[in-house]
Amino acid sequence: MTVNAEELELKDRLNLIEVMITEGRRTTESWGSIFVVWGIAFYVAFAWFVLSHSPYAWPITMICTYALTRVINARRRGGQPRTTMGRSIGSIWKAMAISMFILFPAIGISGKTVDPSILTAIVATMLGISTAASSIILKWKLQFGCALIWWTVAVVSCFGTIRQSMIAFLAANLLCHISFGVYGFICEARRTSQGASHA
Amino acid sequence: MPELPELNPVIHGKLRLALLSLLVGVEEAEFTWLRSKTGATDGNLGAQLAKLEEAGYVSVKKKFVQRKPQTLYRITEAGRAAMAEYVRALKQMLGGAIGA
Numbered sequence: 001m002t003v004n005a006e007e008l009e010l011k012d013r014l015n016l017i018e019v020m021i022t023e024g025r026r027t028t029e030s031w032g033s034i035f036v037v038w039g040i041a042f043y044v045a046f047a048w049f050v051l052s053h054s055p056y057a058w059p060i061t062m063i064c065t066y067a068l069t070r071v072i073n074a075r076r077r078g079g080q081p082r083t084t085m086g087r088s089i090g091s092i093w094k095a096m097a098i099s100m101f102i103l104f105p106a107i108g109i110s111g112k113t114v115d116p117s118i119l120t121a122i123v124a125t126m127l128g129i130s131t132a133a134s135s136i137i138l139k140w141k142l143q144f145g146c147a148l149i150w151w152t153v154a155v156v157s158c159f160g161t162i163r164q165s166m167i168a169f170l171a172a173n174l175l176c177h178i179s180f181g182v183y184g185f186i187c188e189a190r191r192t193s194q195g196a197s198h199a
Numbered sequence: 200m201p202e203l204p205e206l207n208p209v210i211h212g213k214l215r216l217a218l219l220s221l222l223v224g225v226e227e228a229e230f231t232w233l234r235s236k237t238g239a240t241d242g243n244l245g246a247q248l249a250k251l252e253e254a255g256y257v258s259v260k261k262k263f264v265q266r267k268p269q270t271l272y273r274i275t276e277a278g279r280a281a282m283a284e285y286v287r288a289l290k291q292m293l294g295g296a297i298g299a
Binding site for chain 1: 211213216217220221223224225226227228229232236264265286289290292293
């Protein structure tokens with residue numbers, strides 16, 4: 001082999017490495033549908049609680065939504081590899097869900113009276129933490145904007161009436177879960193179609 | 200003239216190099232995903248992955264998901280180190296060739 005042919009082969013190998021590493025990293029998790037599902041779940045639980053005052057409204061809706069999320073995750077993975085970024089983001093939301101599942105039943109069982117506005121502030125703050133952490137990992141400013149909205153709801157809940165805090169929470173849910181989820185879904189679909197055209 | 204390094208023959212194979220490069224960017228990947236990214240046949244892909252496993256550069260985990268068998272591959276620390284060394288050697292050789 002001549003020096004030039006050898007050099008070309010080496011460059012070809014270097015290029016192959018770059019292309020394949022990029023291919024691996026291009027693999028992204030899809031989260032849009034999960035946000036929409038959780039957004040709807042909050043409305044369902046809220047409506048159920050307001051209409052029936054059932055103490056089971058929130059826990060049952062949350063457990064069912066968690067099961068649904070697991071099913072969606074299992075189906076959508078479809079051979080996609082696991083990435084460190086995906087695991088990091090997933091772990092943030094799992095930790096938040098575990099915190100809520102521990103805190104709220106504990107408050108309920110303890111029998112202590114907690115102002116609903118303060119409970120709303122706690123939930124909004126926790127959602128703000130998870131949303132902000134995800135946005136920092138993904139370097140996604142729009143998602144950080146959603147975190148700011150959740151934190152605003154937390155502040156409003158501390159100073160406003162129960163009615164005001166509920167309205168703020170439901171509006172934030174529409175913006176930060178449902179609208180953001182639909183937007184994420186559109187972005188993912190666009191990215192997938194671009195990937196397909198590159199292949 | 201400084202002596203140029205030798206390239207690791209286990210990694211130098213085109214398909215094996217592509218596989219290791221793909222695995223560098225992810226935590227673990229399924230056989231089917233590696234096949235779709237490389238366009239290799241099942242037989243060839245399996246053989247090359249077996250060579251990488253034999254060299255200790257990848258680890259394999261087999262499991263069942265919804266009753267379907269799933270084979271997951273993950274790059275090992277030795278694989279990462281070998282890959283880094285390969286890239287360093289490759290760059291050095293190319294630097295030598297450019298400088299010549």
